Structure formats: structure tokens, C-alpha cells
Amino acid sequence: MAFFTSEYECKLDAKGRLVLPAKIKAALPESNGNELVLRRGFEPCLVLYPMLEYRKIYNRVAGLDEFNEEFRNFQRNFFRGNTEVELDNAGRFLIPKTMLRYSGIERDAIVVGMGNRVELWHPEKYEDYLIQENSDFSKLAQKLLSE
Structure with a gap:
């Protein structure tokens, strides 16, 4: 399982590529480490998953009952625009303009x-x-973690 932590200030290059910070890159799983999925977050951010972690979520969302309108609506909004990205030799990946x-x-x-x-x-x-x-x-920590 991947374990990502900390925050990093980064810059995109002129082509819209982001170099993944070294500590983030080092935490990628060995298998499929360069294959990632980028999706829109629930907040106005982007979320990057290693393929292994994304497949877990994909299976849960895709497994929802397609005959239920609420589930279909969620699936449509969850899956729209999800993009597979791959790190190049320099540890960069291209962020699509729609996601930017x-x-x-x-x-x-x-x-x-x-x-x-x-x-x-x-x-x-x-x-x-x-x-x-x-x-x-x-207070939030106490509420969520005190059980």
C-alpha cells in the first residue's frame, strides 16, 4: 500500500507538466509505480492515485447498482474526466488543461x-x-479519533 504524507510547493513547466516530489515518487508502489490516475477532487483540487489504489476505488464505484438513478449519477460524476497519466524519465506527468x-x-x-x-x-x-x-x-481530532 502506498503511504504519502507532507506538503510540497511545486511549479508546472510551460507544457503543464508537474515533477512529482522525490519523496512522493519514492513512496509509489514498485509494481505499476509509473502508472497513475488523475481525477477531479470533491473540493477544487486534483487527486492523484497510484493505479493499485485507484483500482480499489474503481471497483467500489463501478460495483454500484446501475439501475439506481442516484448511483448512476454518482458514477457519472466520479468517472468523468478521470485520466491515466504516466511519469516520464524525469518524474513528470502532464496535467490536462481541463483539469488545470x-x-x-x-x-x-x-x-x-x-x-x-x-x-x-x-x-x-x-x-x-x-x-x-x-x-x-x-476538537475535530477528538471527535473523529476518540473511539
Whole structure:
């Protein structure tokens, strides 16, 4: 299983390619390590999965009952625009223009390890989604982890 953590400030090149930070790249699974899936996040960010992790989610979403309208609507929105990307020899991958528009990423990006996945954010939007008060973060931690 992949284990991604930390946040990194990165820049896209003129062609819209992002160099994956070395620590993120090192955490990719050995098998299929260069094969990744990029999708729109639920927030205005992009989510990058190693193929192995994406297949787990894919199986859950694809396994929903296609005769249920709510499930079909979720599948349609989940799968739209998901793109397989591959790291080149320099550890870069191309981010499609539609995904750059969705996330608002232009030149600068914040890359955040999220356990089994990596999020890519426009720096200002990322700050908008962070908990600003330590006491609020502490209360949320207590609520979610005290069981």
C-alpha cells in the first residue's frame, strides 16, 4: 500500500507538466509505480492515485447498482474526466488543461500527501480549505479519533 504524507510547493513547466516530489515518487508502489490516475477532487483540487489504489476505488464505484438513478449519477460524476497519466524519465506527468481549469492551478501548485493518494492544489485555494484555528483542529481530532 502506498503511504504519502507532507506538503510540497511545486511549479508546472510551460507544457503543464508537474515533477512529482522525490519523496512522493519514492513512496509509489514498485509494481505499476509509473502508472497513475488523475481525477477531479470533491473540493477544487486534483487527486492523484497510484493505479493499485485507484483500482480499489474503481471497483467500489463501478460495483454500484446501475439501475439506481442516484448511483448512476454518482458514477457519472466520479468517472468523468478521470485520466491515466504516466511519469516520464524525469518524474513528470502532464496535467490536462481541463483539469488545470477545474483546479485553478496555473503555474504554482501545492502537492499534499494524503495517505493512499496525493492532492494537487492551487496555493490560495488550498489555504481556504485548511483549518485555521488549532483549537478547531483539536476538537475535530477528538471527535473523529476518540473511539
